[in-house]
Amino acid sequence: MKPKLHGYWRSSASYRVRIALALKGIEYDYVPVHLLRDGGEQKSARYQQLNPAQLVPTLEIANTANGETLCLNQSLAIIEYLDAIYPAVRLIPADPAQAAVVRMLALDMAADLQPVTNLRVLQALTTDFALPETAKGEWIKLWVTRTFAAFEQRLQRYAGHYCYGDHVTLADVCLVPQVYNAKRFGVDLTPYPNLQRVIANLEALPALQMAAPEAQVDANS
Amino acid sequence: MKPKLHGYWRSSASYRVRIALALKGIEYDYVPVHLLRDGGEQKSARYQQLNPAQLVPTLEIANTANGETLCLNQSLAIIEYLDAIYPAVRLIPADPAQAAVVRMLALDMAADLQPVTNLRVLQALTTDFALPETAKGEWIKLWVTRTFAAFEQRLQRYAGHYCYGDHVTLADVCLVPQVYNAKRFGVDLTPYPNLQRVIANLEALPALQMAAPEAQVDANS
Structure with a gap:
């Protein structure tokens, strides 16, 4: 399963995760969540199932330890996870x-x-x-x-x-x-x-x- | 050298670092920076030498790799460092x-x-x-x-x-x-x-x- 990024083109936090994925060469599916249309798609019941904080991004990604799907919000938590499981391009030094x-x-x-x-x-x-x-x-x-x-x-x-x-x-x-x-x-x-x-x-x-x-x-x- | 925490009693970010230090049982010196007195001591030239962002906390702590003094701001960066060098009480799981x-x-x-x-x-x-x-x-x-x-x-x-x-x-x-x-x-x-x-x-x-x-x-x- 490819990671699935729920984000918005102008969201800074979504942009961070896109940069990390691109630097690491990780293929992913991008699901736009329009923050302004219809009062904000992030407020929909469907999106709140993924992230009750009604904020982007959310990343769905396989937990390498057990194959289950992790549903992560918070861009820095996401990028720390990517850095741990795809360490070939490190964004956080080991020291x-x-x-x-x-x-x-x-x-x-x-x-x-x-x-x-x-x-x-x-x-x-x-x-x-x-x-x-x-x-x-x-x-x-x-x-x-x-x-x-x-x-x-x-x-x-x-x-x-x-x-x-x-x-x-x-x-x-x-x-x-x-x-x-x-x-x-x-x-x-x-x-x-x-x-x-x-x-x-x-x-x-x-x-x-x-x-x-x-x-x-x-x-x- | 004991770590030296520059903080303020009511600052949330200072409070976080105090909790992490206390949970890990790390002794440290506490240097109050009064955020309101005299227009805010965090804006003094002396404090700006430690942290140009004029925010608390700042932690001075030995770099275990080379003995030099690290001067760290950002409570989460500080706590991640403490978790790496004092892992006996872990605040971030290894998985x-x-x-x-x-x-x-x-x-x-x-x-x-x-x-x-x-x-x-x-x-x-x-x-x-x-x-x-x-x-x-x-x-x-x-x-x-x-x-x-x-x-x-x-x-x-x-x-x-x-x-x-x-x-x-x-x-x-x-x-x-x-x-x-x-x-x-x-x-x-x-x-x-x-x-x-x-x-x-x-x-x-x-x-x-x-x-x-x-x-x-x-x-x-």
Whole structure:
């Protein structure tokens, strides 16, 4: 059975899992879950059977230990699992201290930035708290600029060709979707030269191009 | 050298690291970083040397591979490191599929809930977006109730005495501080009987009591 990824082209967390699958060369089926159509397909009873949190992505994948189907949410938990069962291309170093730094850089994006700027939070600002539509862009810029300023300092210390040395890691997997979003909302990236250099190196990789939002079957749908 | 934890009594992410250290029986020095005093000690030049993101916690700890001092932020990266170098009490199962489910449950709290409800986000709502003070409590209740409703369903599937079976895991480490915060903001927990049962089991553990916010030297400071 091929893994089945339930995701959305513009979801950062779905994008992360696509990057990890592509870097590892894992074939999978992609099932689009449209986050806006019909009030959001992630809220359907059918999708909630897969993931009661009504968030994407969810990955259905064989448990290599017993052949049962695992149904996993949370992109970082998914990628850690992929790294354990497909270790030929490692995204998390084997050395615990190096792994700690890579996870730390990844979480700077995946815990400090993405959750605060995702679709449901932006929707809550305008629907539940009656802020104007323009608040969404301001909100995103506030958190992107704070997070990228700190991340630029970490890159000065840890980056080589990529975020952590010269191998693609989980840190890069988490950075790419946040930079994609930042560009989409018109954030100026010139204050972050290391980040721009790393992103240019990542964008040159075929796996990253395969995983890009615009390359998905549900792009612009 | 003992590990040195820079944290704040009420910070959820600091609380997680204290729980992990206490469960593993690791002695450490605790350095309070007051998040409110003088505009926030985490914004001081001195603290930014440790962590440019101006967030707690930061852990200084020996790299067992070479004796150098590692300076780690991101509570989950820290706890993964502690789990690798002090494996006598494991918080993440060795089996990859079990580990995936534990990380998934942990991230439901650490990625979906905590980042959206932390201090700097609450401050931004009122200072940068001019919402009234009462919006803070409403904001917290919105995200806590959505997240706990989904988590209750996951507990029905995975919980035993604790969140995942009958051993304390990273999922419990991440749940406890979010329940502490929910109670502090008056969220009604009666819709979540599995969550309440697991929390009662966790609160009975001496390590959890040692790690509690009120047991810290900077409590109520």
